[in-house]
Amino acid sequence: MTTIDTTALDGLRTALRGTVTTAADADYDESRSLYNAMIDRRPAAVARCADVADVRTTLAFAQDAGLELAVRGGGHSGPGLCLVEGGLTLDLSPMRSVRVDPEARTAQVGGGAQLGDLDHATHTFGLGVPAGIMSTTGVGGLTLGGGHGYLTRAYGLTIDSLVSADVVLADGTFVTASATDHPDLFWALRGGGGNFxxxxxxxxxxxxxxxxxxxxxxxxxxxxxxxxxxxxEFLPASADDLYGFFALLTIPPAPPFPEEIHGRKMCGVVWCGTGDLAADGRLGEALSAVEEPAPPAFHFTGPMPYPALQSMFDGLIPKGLQWYWRGDFFDAVSDAAVEVHEKYGRTLPTGLSTMHLYPVDGAAHRVPADATPWAYRDALWSGVIAGIDPDPANAEAIRRWCVDYWTELHPHSMGGAYVNFLGEAEDAGRVRSTYRTTYERLAAVKRAYDPENFFRANQNIAPATA
Structure with missing residues (x-):
């Protein structure tokens, strides 16, 4: 545990409008808790920043004190990259404001906001952003990794809707990055993670x-x-306003599922229809083909406010569960991959463990491959395998199932993964494979904006050597 000079820490507390928490404070354990309870790290301090001034002050403090820094938005990082043992966590969670301009159809969103904050503010104007499938996900981490969700086939990745970003750099400089100002930085932020x-x-x-x-x-x-x-075959051939992610799951003992299938292992699809398919009848007509592979054990369609869909799984997988995940991109689901999915679907180790295949085609395919660091514009699916359970005693079981599943499936993938689905132990080669040919340009931008690699508590991209 790193010891911070008491006088310096008192100075940080005085300088911030937000709060500073250490192990001496009663709320320390809560301040360092993450969505994934498998992560148990003890930072020297957590600085909850209320505004940009707090962010700049906290960065300067970390550098003066020689502390490694991690940045926390929504706290959903699977490998817990927003905490560093003995380091300083810069917590953006107080910065959750959302300002919508309905005329311009834009929204300015604080770096600590969650998707629920964004959806709540935009929904009243009948507007939204393609981002995620859970309302508790942090806007920042999701966007910086690229971002996909229910609206991706219709409107693209989250980064495809990003207009600009306000950024505090490692030297404390505050800049606004956009297509016209700091364009290289803006390019890198759209998928390059928290490196910049x-x-x-x-x-x-x-x-x-x-x-x-x-x-x-x-x-x-x-x-x-x-x-x-x-x-x-069905989904890629469908219109872009039909989305559906494939899942392996155990049916939860809750509505809308009938009691006779509660607790049973199943495969399934969660569908979302936009545009003309937003009407219940139109979606039902589009999904009449669900009888073709086999009669479903359960099939439901109906209209729903978009924020309600975004929060539909929040209660099922709340904060505080044990998580272990790994991911990959796929441009096809081969017969050999189908056999792997069937094998591990039959052996789901716990009631919450799952596998999802998220579509990343449609509008996302109409953006040039070099327009952003998201290097897999030719992928059809972003896959994730997640071992999940509330009991720490099952942590090794869910980890082993996930690793074994991924090891057998990976040879049938494209080689890289959505950076937000990379695990804790990913090495530099795995990160490089995630960015393909965009990696070298990212490394060059890193050298320009963070040459000392101060922001390294992430899936790190090292600065390019001169």
């Missing part, structure tokens, strides 16, 4: 979205091969 500075606000272009058509279809896990072979 502390983003204190994001400005997004908004898209029409209000009530969406929602569907849930599940089949017995024994039907996985038939269903997945159907899904891999």
């Amino acid at each position: 500075g502390v983003v204190t606000s994001f400005t997004y272009r908004l898209h029409p979205v209000d009530t969406v058509g929602v569907g849930v279809t599940v089949w017995p896990v024994e039907r996985t091969a038939e269903v997945l072979r159907w899904y891999r």
